Structure formats: structure tokens, C-alpha cells
Amino acid sequence: MARIKPQALLQQSKKKKGPSRIGATTVILYSLIIVVMVFFLFATYRHWIQRSIIQTEHRLSVIERDDAFADGKKSDVPGYVILNTSKGSITIELYKEGSPEVVDEFIDLCQRGHFKGMPFHHVIKNFVIQGGNSDIPGATDDWTLKVKHNSQLETSMKHEAFMLGTTKAKHDKEGFELFITTAPIPDLNEKLIVFGRVIKGEDVVQEIEEVDTDEHYRPKSPIGIINVTMKEKV
Structure with missing residues (x-):
């Protein structure tokens, strides 16, 4: 029976090992990145929503002023x-x-x-x-x-x-x-x-x-x- 050399046994043991574990530091780092990205997306979404609301309110205000001016002008005309x-x-x-x-x-x-x-x-x-x-x-x-x-x-x-x-x-x-x-x-x-x-x-x-x-x-x-x-x- 042939004798297996120690170096060959070492190589075989390395091949049988499972994937290495991810460190806790890496998990925390990736979690922080995800949180920051979600927060950034939420802040951007909220900013554009508020901007859209402000622009809509401004347009409505302008329209109301124009209508009020037109109505006032009409009411000034003697009937x-x-x-x-x-x-x-x-x-x-x-x-x-x-x-x-x-x-x-x-x-x-x-x-x-x-x-x-x-x-x-x-x-x-x-x-x-x-x-x-x-x-x-x-x-x-x-x-x-x-x-x-x-x-x-x-x-x-x-x-x-x-x-x-x-x-x-x-x-x-x-x-x-x-x-x-x-x-x-x-x-x-x-x-x-x-x-x-x-x-x-x-x-x-x-x-x-x-x-x-x-x-x-x-x-x-x-x-x-x-x-x-x-x-x-x-």
C-alpha cells in the first residue's frame, strides 16, 4: 500500500474546506451603506414631492388671482x-x-x-x-x-x-x-x-x-x- 505524503494530505484538506465566513465588520459596513442609500432615496423623493406641491399651489394661487382680477374687472363694468x-x-x-x-x-x-x-x-x-x-x-x-x-x-x-x-x-x-x-x-x-x-x-x-x-x-x-x-x- 502506497504511503500518502504529508503535503498531499494538506492540499486535500484545503480543498474540502467550506467557504470562509464574512466578518461582522463587513456586514455592518454593507448595512450602513444600504441604510444611507435608502435614506438618500427617501430624502430625494420627499424633496421632489414637496417641490411639486409648492409649484402646484403657486400655479393655483396665480390662477385664483387672475380669476379674481378678471371677476373684479367684470364687476366694475356697469350693467x-x-x-x-x-x-x-x-x-x-x-x-x-x-x-x-x-x-x-x-x-x-x-x-x-x-x-x-x-x-x-x-x-x-x-x-x-x-x-x-x-x-x-x-x-x-x-x-x-x-x-x-x-x-x-x-x-x-x-x-x-x-x-x-x-x-x-x-x-x-x-x-x-x-x-x-x-x-x-x-x-x-x-x-x-x-x-x-x-x-x-x-x-x-x-x-x-x-x-x-x-x-x-x-x-x-x-x-x-x-x-x-x-x-x-x-
């Missing part, structure tokens, strides 16, 4: 005007949402006193009363033609009786004219923009409608707007 005429007062509700640009222009002119002393230069019974600059070329012929062909045109409920409107044609500030309908009128959608409605003083409108006029529908006696009062509520 009603009172036309004080030589026959009495006519209270008109303005269509701020339906015709905002025209209403803004109208209010601006009211504040500047544009309508103070404005005459009603055409009064057409069962049709309209018209106030403004009577020197505009073609105004008389245009409205005379309309009323003569009244029965030949279709009616539009958009232009009922006691509605306030102005022309759609481009005009300067001095050319802003007012029309108050006295009956459902022919379809004037191509001519008029309705931006208000008479809610009080219909009898005054009817009294103006009854004044004597010449063959061109011009009142024989001066009649017009004395001044205009603006109100937010009536």
Missing part, C-alpha cells in the same frame, strides 16, 4: 344705464357678455359725455328712434328705404321692440349712433348690433315715437338725451 331724455328716463340693461366690445365702447363714450345732449334725429313710428350725428351722409335715405319696404322683409326676433343697438359699420367715436326699436323690426342683422334692452321707461320710448316728424322722419321739435347715468344695479 345698466339710464338715458335721461327730454321726455323722461329710459333704463337699459346692457348685454355685457353678448356684446362685450360694443358695451365697453358705449361705456367709454358715456364716461366721456359723448351722449350728453345727443338728439334723436330720426323717429320712425312702429320701427325705431335713432340718436346720433344727423349729418352722416345717407342716413335718412337708408332708414326711409327700410321702413318703406317693411312689409317685404322677414322679421327677426333678435330685434324685438325696446332693444338698444348700434350700427355694425365701422365708425369713429363721434359716429357711434344709438337705435331703440319700437316694434319687432325687419331683419337688420347685417346692419345692427344689439347690446341692450329697455327694462323701464317703455312708455317714454312710445312717447318719443309719437312726436310729429317731417317727410324725412325728422322730429319737428328738438328731442334728445340730456345725460346718461351708469349703474351696476337697479
